[in-house]
Structures are given as structure tokens and as C-alpha cells.
Amino acid sequence: MRLFNSTTIRLFHRTFTQNIVPPNAITKLHKMSTVGKPINCKAAVSYKPNAPLVLDTITVDPPKSHEVRIKIINTAICHTDAYTLSGKDAEGLFPCVLGHEGAGIVESVGEGVTSVKVGDHVIPLYTAECGVCKFCKSGKTNLCGSVRATQGKGVMPDGTSRFHDSKGQSLYHFMGCSTFSEYTVVADVSVVAIDQTAPLESVCLLGCGVTTGYGAAIKTANVQKGDTVAVFGAGTVGLSVVQGAHSRGASRIIIVDINDNKETVSREFGATDFINPTKLSEGQTIVDKLVEMTDGGLDFTFDCTGNVDVMRSALEACHKGWGQSVIIGVADAGKEISTRPFQLVTGRVWKGSAFGGIKGRSEMGGLIKDYQEKKLKVDEFITARRPFSEINEGFEDLHNGTCLRTVLKF
Ligand SMILES: NC(=O)C1=CN([C@@H]2O[C@H](COP(=O)(O)OP(=O)(O)OC[C@H]3O[C@@H](n4cnc5c(N)ncnc54)[C@H](OP(=O)(O)O)[C@@H]3O)[C@@H](O)[C@H]2O)C=CC1
Numbered sequence: 001m002r003l004f005n006s007t008t009i010r011l012f013h014r015t016f017t018q019n020i021v022p023p024n025a026i027t028k029l030h031k032m033s034t035v036g037k038p039i040n041c042k043a044a045v046s047y048k049p050n051a052p053l054v055l056d057t058i059t060v061d062p063p064k065s066h067e068v069r070i071k072i073i074n075t076a077i078c079h080t081d082a083y084t085l086s087g088k089d090a091e092g093l094f095p096c097v098l099g100h101e102g103a104g105i106v107e108s109v110g111e112g113v114t115s116v117k118v119g120d121h122v123i124p125l126y127t128a129e130c131g132v133c134k135f136c137k138s139g140k141t142n143l144c145g146s147v148r149a150t151q152g153k154g155v156m157p158d159g160t161s162r163f164h165d166s167k168g169q170s171l172y173h174f175m176g177c178s179t180f181s182e183y184t185v186v187a188d189v190s191v192v193a194i195d196q197t198a199p200l201e202s203v204c205l206l207g208c209g210v211t212t213g214y215g216a217a218i219k220t221a222n223v224q225k226g227d228t229v230a231v232f233g234a235g236t237v238g239l240s241v242v243q244g245a246h247s248r249g250a251s252r253i254i255i256v257d258i259n260d261n262k263e264t265v266s267r268e269f270g271a272t273d274f275i276n277p278t279k280l281s282e283g284q285t286i287v288d289k290l291v292e293m294t295d296g297g298l299d300f301t302f303d304c305t306g307n308v309d310v311m312r313s314a315l316e317a318c319h320k321g322w323g324q325s326v327i328i329g330v331a332d333a334g335k336e337i338s339t340r341p342f343q344l345v346t347g348r349v350w351k352g353s354a355f356g357g358i359k360g361r362s363e364m365g366g367l368i369k370d371y372q373e374k375k376l377k378v379d380e381f382i383t384a385r386r387p388f389s390e391i392n393e394g395f396e397d398l399h400n401g402t403c404l405r406t407v408l409k410f
């Protein structure tokens with residue numbers, strides 16, 4: 001689909017008034033503009049749990065007040081997309097347009113939008129930042145209350161959807177982003193403009209995985225020089241925690257993963273040790289092993305698996321008196337965590353982290369700059385690139401044992 005935004009039209013308009021192009025072409029050009037009109041475009045629709053995504057031509061309605069329509073250029077597939085597709089997400093709704101780790105260009109904006117403009121390069125944010133709600137003003141959290149309730153119900157803040165499939169059926173939005181569509185509509189508080197020179201193919205990963213892990217280490221945990229750290233799960237999130245801990249000068253960074261193929265890449269991101277918990281000596285638990293390796297336990301541990309048994313081990317491997325365990329992984333509906341309260345009585349702290357504690361609109365620019373100055377690895381997480389039409393193959397990549405992120409291109 002060719003896109004003419006209002007800036008383009010203004011430029012053409014200037015050319016026309018100089019009599020270089022016949023005046024009747026102006027009307028024709030205005031007719032070609034997509035602004036204010038529904039757009040028909042490619043999308044991958046998830047009609048039901050555990051089924052392949054269906055490539056369809058869907059209709060994306062124009063943005064309403066305080067909404068932004070984005071042409072998505074690149075989107076990656078995060079483990080959370082697969083989790084919701086599996087039917088294990090308590091908030092999962094079908095039929096929907098999944099995807100939340102993307103980057104694109106603003107096609108048009110609704111009334112009242114001042115924070116981004118047509119042509120801006122942007123990253124959609126599943127953790128909004130309105131700046132004025134109780135959460136945003138607290139200075140204590142990156143969670144924002146402005147659109148979270150409707151986001152969890154798969155609709156825009158006014159309670160309606162902007163997506164319809166080729167049969168006219170309404171489709172749910174996902175995580176306020178729905179990047180598995182060539183065009184999407186998001187709330188203005190759920191999008192940030194970025195430096196136009198940043199490659200969208202890479203920085204789309206800052207829309208979730210890299211930011212989440214890196215932020216969990218440097219913001220949520222605030223790892224300091226010399227700290228000992230264990231990270232459970234060497235996916236993009238876990239390796240981004242490793243990267244954050246390494247940047248802070250952690251003295252020991254132990255990766256725990258059941259897949260030996262992840263050892264080399266873990267060390268490349270800064271891990272000092274790699275442990276496969278399925279290959280311990282007879283009778284030894286992963287907690288025993290980690291406590292033994294670190295003279296009593298870790299300063300910080302991170303769960304990046306979503307497995308509640310792993311979360312318990314991560315807590316119990318923390319040092320008595322001060323060790324902190326950060327839960328990042330998302331668990332299946334109905335799962336609960338447990339431990340002996342004694343673990344907390346004796347000073348271990350259990351906490352969680354969403355989007356790495358990062359405030360997307362205020363802090364994304366800094367992460368992009370860190371990437372551009374080669375202080376933050378992002379490209380290194382891309383293990384495959386595919387055209388968007390191969391999105392189902394991209395989901396299969398998640399199970400190939402070496403996949404970190406598959407980036408799709410429209
Ligand atoms: N809180 C937040 O803001 C966010 C949370 N998430 C969540 O974080 C988690 C990680 O995401 P992502 O990095 O994309 O996922 P990945 O699937 O890429 O990474 C998870 C890793 O953990 C490994 N693993 C699985 N089970 C165990 C186990 N028992 N012990 C040790 N390692 C194990 C996996 O191995 P294998 O591949 O062999 O299964 C894989 O290497 C997911 O639960 C995701 O939903 C993601 C983004 C944001």
C-alpha cells in the first residue's frame with residue numbers, strides 16, 4: 001500500500017501551485033491519502049488458541065481522539081505472544097491481533113494528539129505513560145493506570161476496536177499494541193517517538209524483551225558493582241538481564257538454563273558461569289548448587305522463565321538477610337508461587353518487574369542512544385529475519401533451541 005501523509009500532500013501542494021503539475025491532480029492526490037479513512041492491509045489474525053495465525057486483509061479504522069495510527073515496519077515475536085496464543089493467558093481474548101514488540105511510522109493522528117506527529121518513527125508501548133495518573137505521579141513505578149483496564153479487555157480506551165477482518169468481524173487488540181498488522185491504532189499515551197536514524201529492524205526489540213531484562217537489572221534491582229547475580233532462563237529477557245548486570249560490574253553472573261546450546265551466547269552477553277539444572281550431581285538441587293557457588297547465596301536472582309517452581313528456586317537461592325529475587329517471567333493462568341514464609345522472615349525479598357521498570361515515553365530515548373553508542377547490545381538478539389508472511393514459521397523458530405528473536409518485516 002502506498003502512503004501519502006499530510007506532509008507529503010503539503011509538499012505536492014506547493015509543487016502544484018508552482019504550476020509544475022496540472023491542478024486537477026491535486027484532487028486525485030487527496031483522494032489517495034489514507035488520512036481519516038479506513039485502511040485495508042495485511043495482518044496475522046489469531047482466531048483461536050493453539051492454532052496457526054491466519055494471514056488476512058483486515059480493515060483498520062482511522063484513529064479517534066487521542067489515538068495514533070501507525071504503519072508497522074518491523075515486529076518481533078516475544079515469548080508472551082506465544083503464551084497468549086497458547087490459551088494460557090488469563091487475559092487472552094480471541095479473535096485478536098497479537099504482537100507487542102514492534103516499530104513503525106505514524107500514518108495519522110486523531111484529534112488532540114500532540115506527543116507524536118505524522119512521519120515520526122515510533123515504538124508502541126504496552127506499558128503506557130500518561131504522566132498524570134496516580135501511578136505516573138507517584139515516582140514509585142512505571143505502571144500507568146490510564147489505559148490498562150481497557151487494554152486488558154482488548155479494546156481502545158473508548159471501549160471499541162479499530163480492527164475488522166475481511167468478513168467484517170471485530171477483532172480484539174492485544175497489549176495496547178497489536179503489531180502483527182501492517183497498520184495498527186494505539187492510544188497516544190502508548191507510543192513514543194524515537195530518533196529517525198535508529199534502524200527500526202533492531203530497535204523494535206526495545207519494545208519489549210531487551211528493555212524488560214536490561215531495565216530489571218539496572219532499575220528494578222539496581223545491581224551494583226561487585227554484586228552476585230543468577231538469571232534463570234537464557235532467552236532475550238534473561239540475556240538482557242545479564243547485559244544489564246554486566247554493565248553494572250557484577251562480580252559473578254550465573255545463567256541457569258536447561259538448554260546447553262545457550263551457554264556460548266550467555267557468555268557473550270557477560271555471564272561468568274552456565275549451569276544446566278538437569279545435569280547436577282545426584283541429590284543436589286539448583287538451590288544447593290548456587291548457594292555453594294556463592295558462599296551462602298546470591299545478591300540478586302531473576303526468573304525469566306515463567307515457571308513457578310523456578311521462581312521458588314530463584315528466591316531460595318538468594319542470600320539470607322538481603323538477597324532479592326525479581327520475577328519477570330509470566331506464569332500460566334491459575335499458577336501460584338509458594339515458599340516457606342521463613343524465607344522472607346530471614347530477609348530475602350520477592351519482587352516483580354514489568355517492562356523492566358522503564359517509563360517508555362520518558363526513558364526510551366536514552367536506551368536508543370545507548371544502543372547507537374554501542375553501550376547496549378540489540379542486534380545480537382536477532383537470530384532470524386523473515387518476511388511478515390512467514391509469521392507462523394517465526395512462531396516455530398521459538399522452539400528451535402537457539403532462537404532469541406525472529407524479526408519480521410512488512
Ligand atoms: N514482565 C515482563 O515485563 C515481561 C515478561 N516476559 C516473560 O519473560 C519470560 C521470558 O521471555 P523470553 O526471553 O522472550 O522467552 P524465551 O522462551 O526466549 O526464554 C526463556 C528461556 O528459559 C528457558 N527455560 C525454560 N524452562 C526453564 C527451566 N525450568 N529452568 C531454566 N531455564 C528454563 C528456556 O529454554 P527452552 O528454550 O529450552 O524452553 C529459554 O531459554 C516469558 O515468561 C515471557 O512471557 C517477557 C517480556 C516482558
Ligand SMILES: N[C@@H](CCC(=O)N[C@@H](CSC=O)C(=O)NCC(=O)O)C(=O)O
Nearest residue numbers: 078080089090091092148208330354355
Ligand atoms: N495477561 C497476563 C499478564 C501478562 C503480564 O504480566 N505481562 C507483562 C508484560 S509481558 C511482555 O511480554 C506485564 O508488563 N505485566 C504488567 C501489566 O500491567 O500487564 C495475566 O493476566 O496473567
Ligand SMILES: [Zn+2]
Nearest residue numbers: 078080208209
Ligand atoms: Zn514481550
Ligand SMILES: [Zn+2]
Nearest residue numbers: 130133136144
Ligand atoms: Zn499514567
